[in-house]
Amino acid sequence: MMSSLLQKLLLGVPLACLASGALTESLDSNYKIDVHSHVVPSVWKEELISAGYPVKDGVLYTDGFPVADWTLDSHISTMDSLGINYSTISVSAPGVFFLKEAQKAKSLARSVNTLLHNYTQTHPTRLGALCLLPLPYVDEAVEELEFCLDTLGFVGVGLFTNANGTYLGDSALDPIFSALKTRNASVFVHPASPDCTSVALGHPIPMTEYPFDTVRAIENLLLTGQRAQYPDIKMIFAHGGGAIPFLATRIAGMSSLPSLGGLLVPESMAQLAGYYFDTAASTSAIQLAALKSFVGAGQILTGSDYPYVPLSQAQPALSAIEGNGDFTTAEMGQINNQNALAVFPRIIDALNLN
Numbered sequence: 302m303m304s305s306l307l308q309k310l311l312l313g314v315p316l317a318c319l320a321s322g323a324l325t326e327s328l329d330s331n332y333k334i335d336v337h338s339h340v341v342p343s344v345w346k347e348e349l350i351s352a353g354y355p356v357k358d359g360v361l362y363t364d365g366f367p368v369a370d371w372t373l374d375s376h377i378s379t380m381d382s383l384g385i386n387y388s389t390i391s392v393s394a395p396g397v398f399f400l401k402e403a404q405k406a407k408s409l410a411r412s413v414n415t416l417l418h419n420y421t422q423t424h425p426t427r428l429g430a431l432c433l434l435p436l437p438y439v440d441e442a443v444e445e446l447e448f449c450l451d452t453l454g455f456v457g458v459g460l461f462t463n464a465n466g467t468y469l470g471d472s473a474l475d476p477i478f479s480a481l482k483t484r485n486a487s488v489f490v491h492p493a494s495p496d497c498t499s500v501a502l503g504h505p506i507p508m509t510e511y512p513f514d515t516v517r518a519i520e521n522l523l524l525t526g527q528r529a530q531y532p533d534i535k536m537i538f539a540h541g542g543g544a545i546p547f548l549a550t551r552i553a554g555m556s557s558l559p560s561l562g563g564l565l566v567p568e569s570m571a572q573l574a575g576y577y578f579d580t581a582a583s584t585s586a587i588q589l590a591a592l593k594s595f596v597g598a599g600q601i602l603t604g605s606d607y608p609y610v611p612l613s614q615a616q617p618a619l620s621a622i623e624g625n626g627d628f629t630t631a632e633m634g635q636i637n638n639q640n641a642l643a644v645f646p647r648i649i650d651a652l653n654l655n
C-alpha cells in the first residue's frame with residue numbers, strides 16, 4: 302500500500318507543506334512558538350555603555366528607547382506566563398554594528414553567540430538561537446554565520462534592516478545570502494535605526510523609524526534585485542512588516558517606471574508579499590486585517606518582542622490575535638506554530654517531532 306507521504310511526494314507537494322501537514326496532528330493549535338524575543342546579555346550592555354549609549358537613572362537607552370532588565374530565568378518564566386512554549390532568541394538593534402573595528406564586532410558577536418548557545422543548551426525544548434552577525438563586516442559575518450549554523454547548530458540567523466547604513470539589498474551582502482542559500486537557512490530581520498536619526502525629530506526611533514526602516518529594506522531588496530537573486534530564502538520581517546502591507550502597491554506601482562527598471566507590477570507585488578511577518582506590535586484589528594489580506598495566515602507568525610514589550614503588554618496583545626484577526630483554529634495553528642516550523646525546521650528536531 303502506498304503511504305500518503307509517498308503519494309504526496311509523487312504528486313510533487315512541496316516539502317514545507319508535507320512538514321506542516323504531518324505536524325498538524327502532533328501539535329495543538331495553541332502550542333506557541335514566539336519568533337520575536339530578545340536577550341540582553343550583560344556583556345552586550347556593557348559594550349553599549351562603553352560606546353557611549355546613554356544611561357539615565359540607571360537605565361540604558363538604545364535609539365531613545367529603554368533597554369529592559371533581562372535574565373535567562375525571567376525569560377523562561379515570562380514565556381510560562383504568556384503561554385509560550387518555544388522562543389527563538391536574538392539580540393535587538395544595534396546588534397554589534399555600533400563597534401568601529403571589525404575585530405571588536407566579531408569578538409562581541411562571538412561572545413553573544415556563545416551565550417545564546419549556552420541558553421539553548423540549558424533549555425533545549427524551550428529556546429532556539431538566531432545568530433548575531435558582525436555586519437557590516439561581511440567576511441567576518443560569513444565566518445560567524447558558518448560557525449553558528451554548522452558548529453553550534455543554531456536554528457537560524459538574525460539580520461538587521463541595515464547595519465550602520467549597509468541595507469539589505471546591497472550587493473555587498475551577497476556572500477551572506479549565498480551562505481544562507483547553501484544551507485537552506487532562514488532569517489529573522491529586525492529593524493534598526495536609519496543613519497540620519499534627525500528624521501525622528503527627537504522622538505524615540507523605534508516608534509516610527511523602525512517600521513519605516515523595514516519598508517526601506519524590503520524596497521531596497523526589490524529595487525536592487527537582490528531578492529530576485531535569492532528568492533527562496535525564507536525571511537521573517539518583524540512588526541507585521543512595518544508599513545509594508547499598506548505601502549506595497551505604491552512601491553510596486555512606482556517600480557514599474559522605466560527609469561526604475563520597469564518591473565512588472567504583479568511580480569513586484571508577489572515578491573513584496575513573499576516574506577513572513579510577525580505579530581509584534583501588530584495585533585490590532587486594523588493591522589491584522591491588512592496583514593491577512595496582504596499575505597494570509599500562512600505567512601504570519603507569533604512574535605512578542607519580549608522584554609522590550611513587557612509581560613503586561615505582551616499578554617493582552619497575544620490574546621487579541623485570534624479575535625482581532627478573525628482567525629479560525631486552523632489558522633491559529635499556522636500562526637502559532639506551523640509557519641515557524643516551516644521557516645525554522647531545526648525546531649522540529651529540537652522538539653522531537655520527527
Ligand SMILES: *[C@@H]1O[C@H](CO)[C@@H](O)[C@H](O)[C@H]1NC(C)=O
Binds near residue numbers: 332333381384385
Ligand atoms: C505549551 O504551553 C502551554 C501553556 O504553558 C501548556 O499548557 C502546554 O502543555 C504546552 N505544550 C507542550 C506540548 O509542552
Ligand SMILES: *[C@@H]1O[C@H](CO)[C@@H](O)[C@H](O)[C@H]1NC(C)=O
Binds near residue numbers: 399
Ligand atoms: C558608520 O559609517 C560611517 C560612514 O558612513 C562611518 O563614518 C562610521 O565610522 C561608521 N560607524 C561605525 C560604528 O562603524
Ligand SMILES: *[C@@H]1O[C@H](CO)[C@@H](O)[C@H](O)[C@H]1NC(C)=O
Binds near residue numbers: 419420422423
Ligand atoms: C552555561 O553557562 C553556565 C555559566 O557559565 C554554566 O554553569 C553552565 O554549565 C552552562 N550550561 C551549558 C548547558 O553549557
Ligand SMILES: *[C@@H]1O[C@H](CO)[C@@H](O)[C@H](O)[C@H]1NC(C)=O
Binds near residue numbers: 316483485
Ligand atoms: C536544501 O533544500 C533542498 C530542496 O528542499 C534540498 O535538495 C537540499 O538538500 C537542501 N540542502 C541542505 C544543505 O539542507
